[in-house]
Structures are given as C-alpha cells and as structure tokens.
Amino acid sequence: MHTPVRYITVTAPDGEVIGYAWGSATDVGWIHRAASSSSAYKAGMEWCSKVQDAHRRGLAPAGVLALFSREPGAGPVTEAPDLDTVEELARVVTPADDQRLLDQLKPADHPAWQELAEAFDALTDEDRAVKWGGGHRTSSGAIHVRFPIYSEPLMRAVRALWDLGAVTPEYRWTGNPLPQVPPSGRLDPADAVRAATAVLRSERFCDGMIEDAVRTGLLDAVADSLRAWHADPAIARCFAARRSGAGTGHGTPAPAAVRPGAGERAVRPRQTVFLCRYCGAGPAADVAFRAHRGLLFVLGFRRMDGPMCRVCGVAVHRALTTHTLCWGWWSPLSLFLFGPLTLVRNLLAVRRVKRLPEPGPGTLGERFDPGRPVHRRLRAYIALVPLSWLLSLIAAAVIRGG
Numbered sequence: 001m002h003t004p005v006r007y008i009t010v011t012a013p014d015g016e017v018i019g020y021a022w023g024s025a026t027d028v029g030w031i032h033r034a035a036s037s038s039s040a041y042k043a044g045m046e047w048c049s050k051v052q053d054a055h056r057r058g059l060a061p062a063g064v065l066a067l068f069s070r071e072p073g074a075g076p077v078t079e080a081p082d083l084d085t086v087e088e089l090a091r092v093v094t095p096a097d098d099q100r101l102l103d104q105l106k107p108a109d110h111p112a113w114q115e116l117a118e119a120f121d122a123l124t125d126e127d128r129a130v131k132w133g134g135g136h137r138t139s140s141g142a143i144h145v146r147f148p149i150y151s152e153p154l155m156r157a158v159r160a161l162w163d164l165g166a167v168t169p170e171y172r173w174t175g176n177p178l179p180q181v182p183p184s185g186r187l188d189p190a191d192a193v194r195a196a197t198a199v200l201r202s203e204r205f206c207d208g209m210i211e212d213a214v215r216t217g218l219l220d221a222v223a224d225s226l227r228a229w230h231a232d233p234a235i236a237r238c239f240a241a242r243r244s245g246a247g248t249g250h251g252t253p254a255p256a257a258v259r260p261g262a263g264e265r266a267v268r269p270r271q272t273v274f275l276c277r278y279c280g281a282g283p284a285a286d287v288a289f290r291a292h293r294g295l296l297f298v299l300g301f302r303r304m305d306g307p308m309c310r311v312c313g314v315a316v317h318r319a320l321t322t323h324t325l326c327w328g329w330w331s332p333l334s335l336f337l338f339g340p341l342t343l344v345r346n347l348l349a350v351r352r353v354k355r356l357p358e359p360g361p362g363t364l365g366e367r368f369d370p371g372r373p374v375h376r377r378l379r380a381y382i383a384l385v386p387l388s389w390l391l392s393l394i395a396a397a398v399i400r401g402g
C-alpha cells in the first residue's frame with residue numbers, strides 16, 4: 001500500500017546526513033541512515049526520542065515535522081510517495097561513508113600491514129578446509145554442540161585483520177547486509193572493511209561465519225582488496241569513480257536504478273555525484289550551502305551538503321542565503337567575517353548549480369520548491385540595517401574628519 005508521507009532530512013554540523021524524521025497522517029517515526037557514522041547514529045537516537053515525545057505530547061504529525069524542520073541541521077518538510085522511498089533514501093551509501101571506514105585502518109607504515117600480508121600468504125589449502133568438531137554424545141548423554149576447528153595460521157590471519165583496524169564499530173554490521181564477492185573477484189576496499197567487521201564480529205555470536213567466508217572466498221577477497229589498497233590508495237578512488245559511472249560494477253545498482261521497480265528492492269543503492277541528494281534526480285553538482293547566524297557572542301553555523309540538482313540547489317541557496325542576510329550580522333565577527341564569507345561561498349556554489357541543465361524526473365519524491373528569488377524576500381533586506389548603520393558610521397567619521 002502506498003501512503004504518502006512527509007519527511008525532514010537531518011544533517012550533522014559536519015554535513016553528514018544523520019537520518020530522516022517522517023510523519024504520515026497518523027504517525028511519526030525516525031529512520032537512521034544505515035551507513036552513518038557512530039556519532040551520527042547516537043545523534044539519531046536523540047532525534048528519534050525527540051520526535052516521538054513531541055507526538056506523544058499530542059502534537060499532530062504535520063506539527064511535529066513543522067516544529068523540528070526549524071531546528072539546526074533539519075531540512076525543509078518534503079513529500080515522498082511512501083515510507084519505502086524514505087527507507088530507500090536511508091540506505092544510500094556515500095563516498096564519505098566509504099572513506100570513514102578506510103580511515104579506521106592502521107597507517108600505511110604500521111607493521112600490521114606486513115603481518116596481514118605474511119599471515120595470508122602463509123595460509124594453505126588445509127587451513128582453508130575447516131573441519132568441524134563436536135556433534136558427539138558425551139558420557140552424561142548430552143550432545144556436544146558442533147564447532148569449527150580453525151587452524152593456528154587461519155587464526156593468525158583473523159587476528160591480523162583485527163589488529164589492522166578492519167573490524168570497526170564505525171560499521172553497524174547488524175543493520176546491513178553482508179557484502180558479497182563480486183563476479184570480478186575484486187572487493188571494494190570499503191566493502192572489505194564492512195565484510196571483515198561483519199564476519200569476524202558475527203563469529204562471536206554464531207560459530208562458522210569465518211568458515212563460511214573462507215569457503216566462499218570472501219575472507220581472501222577481503223585481504224586481497226586491503227593489500228591492493230595499501231599498495232596503491234588510488235584504487236579506492238578508482239572504485240569511487242567506477243561507482244559514479246553508469247552501470248556500476250559488482251552488483252550495485254546503476255544510478256538510474258536507485259528507485260527499484262515494483263516488487264524489487266535495491267539491496268544497497270549508492271549515492272553518486274550525479275544524483276541529487278534531496279530529490280534523486282540528475283544531473284547534480286557536489287556543492288554545499290551554508291547559513292550563519294550571529295547574535296552578540298553566540299554564533300550559529302548550518303551547512304547543507306549536496307549533491308544537488310539545479311532546482312534543489314537554487315532552493316537551498318535561497319533559503320540559507322536569506323537566513324544569513326537576516327540573521328548573519330548581529331555580532332562583530334559576523335558582521336565583518338562570517339556573514340560576508342557565508343554569502344560569498346553560497347554565491348560561488350549557486351553558480352555551479354545554475355550551470356546544470358534542468359533535472360530529470362526525481363526518483364525520491366517531490367523536490368524542493370525554490371520559491372521567490374532572494375531579492376524578492378522581505379527578510380533579505382534586514383541586511384540593510386547593519387550595513388546602513390556601518391555606512392552612517394563611516395560617513396559620520398568622514399564628515400567629522402573633513
């Protein structure tokens with residue numbers, strides 16, 4: 001059943017999307033972004049309870065969204081054809097997500113890399129043919145649970161992956177599918193970290209996960225991928241570029257397929273620089289817009305990251321620039337530094353966005369409404385107050401000096 005929902009996109013100060021607060025006619029909820037960092041996940045938990053508390057206190061779903069869309073980091077209320085569409089948006093994996101996982105690995109000159117190479121080179125076919133123990137009846141009559149018997153060289157290889165940082169809390173493996181070895185046999189280095197984390201952590205809960213990964217070749221693919229990346233970090237960029245191109249490899253849906261057809265679900269849609277983060281249409285530019293608010297000694301900064309299509313980019317630009325024109329002047333630092341800086345950066349970003357052709361049909365619901373241009377918004381003219389005050393100070397000084 002397709003019931004339209006409204007949602008707001010919540011972004012951390014560093015530009016990472018934390019998740020989505022949604023509201024239907026009767027209910028509200030929160031969806032974490034599956035690939036988000038652990039800090040974003042924590043922030044998402046707070047958003048989750050905030051949104052639900054407001055609803056429990058009697059605020060209607062539309063009111064909850066309207067209320068929280070004014071909070072720092074929250075985007076405008078957007079419409080989606082159904083909740084599935086928002087959930088799909090939450091499964092998008094960005095190049096920044098990949099990079100965060102690779103950042104968990106030890107530095108290139110750390111001995112853990114040498115140990116990884118030696119441990120995997122030392123593995124024999126016998127080590128890879130894992131045998132199982134247990135399964136027999138003990139003298140008391142109980143049946144001994146079966147368990148895999150891992151050889152010492154195999155355990156050394158496993159330890160090497162742990163020591164390298166390839167098993168990291170930055171990947172929430174319980175909420176994501178286990179990466180598979182692509183037909184090419186070459187695993188994306190960030191997927192290698194995901195696979196290492198999922199396999200080695202899940203072995204603690206379920207015997208035989210490592211055995212499974214050895215048998216399917218996943219564990220070797222993990223080590224190969226990490227070693228290749230260590231030898232040449234440009235490989236990660238190569239994967240990122242291939243992912244951005246049409247018809248991406250290794251089972252990732254092409255950008256055009258981010259919205260799956262009826263009855264099928266994309267397993268792991270990935271965002272590319274060519275698709276708008278907000279409406280899912282292409283082409284899009286990788287830009288960020290900023291807003292600044294300064295009130296005496298309290299300074300506020302807000303940033304919305306792309307990629308954005310022409311329409312969404314212009315809409316975000318107009319909203320944040322008007323906000324800055326209105327609020328970005330009321331502290332000394334704001335007047336002379338942050339206000340003007342924010343406006344100039346937004347101007348540079350909107351130029352890039354305006355060079356794009358009109359976007360195609362959006363795949364993630366309605367896109368932002370650009371609304372009136374900045375010069376036709378009353379709030380923008382608040383900027384004239386501090387500027388005229390500044391001019392009058394200068395004029396007064398000139399007159400006195402003359």
Ligand SMILES: [Zn+2]
Nearest residue numbers: 276279309312
């Ligand atoms: Zn858009």
